[in-house]
Amino acid sequence: MKKTLLALLLFSLSSGFVKGQTSQSGYELSDSAGVLELVKWERKDSIVDLTKDEKLKQVKVIGKCCFVFNDYIKTVILPEGLEVINGRAFDTCKNLHRIYLPNSLQVIGQNSFNMCENLRLYSLPRNLKRIEYGAFWDCCRITISKIPNTVTFIGGKAFTLCESIRELALPDSVTEIKERTFAGCKGLRKIKLPDSLRTIEKYAFARCLSLGEISLPASMQRIGVQAFIGCTSLRLVTLPQKVKIENNAFDLCKDVVIQEIQITSDPYSSY
Structure with missing residues (x-):
């Protein structure tokens, strides 16, 4: 009995740093x-x-x-x-x-x-x-x-209200920008989107007040509801043909011009 009690005591002392x-x-x-x-x-x-x-x-x-x-x-x-x-x-x-x-x-x-x-x-x-x-x-x-090239997943709202981010490059491993990922990033002026990008979900860039232009890659398929709502500085969006643009994707972007082109080179190659 004494040996058993001693063994239990020694065990509790040896494992004490692990729990409790x-x-x-x-x-x-x-x-x-x-x-x-x-x-x-x-x-x-x-x-x-x-x-x-x-x-x-x-x-x-x-x-x-x-x-x-x-x-x-x-x-x-x-x-x-x-x-x-x-x-x-x-x-x-x-x-x-x-x-x-x-x-x-x-x-x-x-x-x-x-x-x-x-x-x-x-x-x-x-x-x-x-x-x-x-x-x-x-x-x-x-x-x-810059988001490292090893990153394969960026969740929704991951950078919501990160107002001090000015320029950002996303890795080619990312295929989707999820809901509100960069919403409220008021200081964001320039973003390099990956060549693999297919979808920008709703409100992804809502109220990015400093974003002046954006170029979407040839892989793009869909822009979600109000994805760029309130981007009041947005003047130019270039995107490939046949991209599905959901309702009010560019709502409150008063002076935006949307150009459908076949993208053959990276406009941010010197980024």
């Missing part, structure tokens, strides 16, 4: 099938550097709502080897200014950085594959200019 250590360490980890996940963070540090902790630098996943509504963090450094940031991980961290996203990162989850209104972000990791729904919704200070 929040009260002592200020964070909680979970290990599932060898994948270490940061589940909860309760420290009040302004700088969170996971690379300085032997346990934390092995983390592969930032868990759902891990830092949600955290008003203390200002800088976050995530370790190389991290692969996934789950949904709402940094949702409404209003004082978060800087975050280091490692090149190992593959997935930025749903609403991960929703309403991080002071976040400055200039580039995305070069091995990123998925940007889920609402990932950077209302991150009004990010200024990325």
Whole structure:
């Protein structure tokens, strides 16, 4: 009996850092099938550097709502080897200014950085594959200019209200711009669309007030309902013949000229 109790005690001590250590360490980890996940963070540090902790630098996943509504963090450094940031991980961290996203990162989850209104972000990791729904919704200070070529999926509302983005190039792996993906990007002046693009869904570029012209690739098939509504600076749209344009796709674009042409070269080749 004593041996059994001792064995249980040793097991609980050896596995303590993996689950339920929040009260002592200020964070909680979970290990599932060898994948270490940061589940909860309760420290009040302004700088969170996971690379300085032997346990934390092995983390592969930032868990759902891990830092949600955290008003203390200002800088976050995530370790190389991290692969996934789950949904709402940094949702409404209003004082978060800087975050280091490692090149190992593959997935930025749903609403991960929703309403991080002071976040400055200039580039995305070069091995990123998925940007889920609402990932950077209302991150009004990010200024990325290129989505990596490895990205195959960009969710709806992923960059809604990202007002500081000025120019953006999308990868050829993207075939669809989903609903409201860039809605309210008031500072967006120029966008390079991929040659593979087939569909622009409804409200995708609604109220992009600075967008002056746009050239749609030969692969385009459909522009959704009010896709460009309220783009008041839009003057020229060039697109291939036989593109289906849904109702009011260019509503409130008073001076826009739509030219149907056969696109044979990339007008943004010097982008």
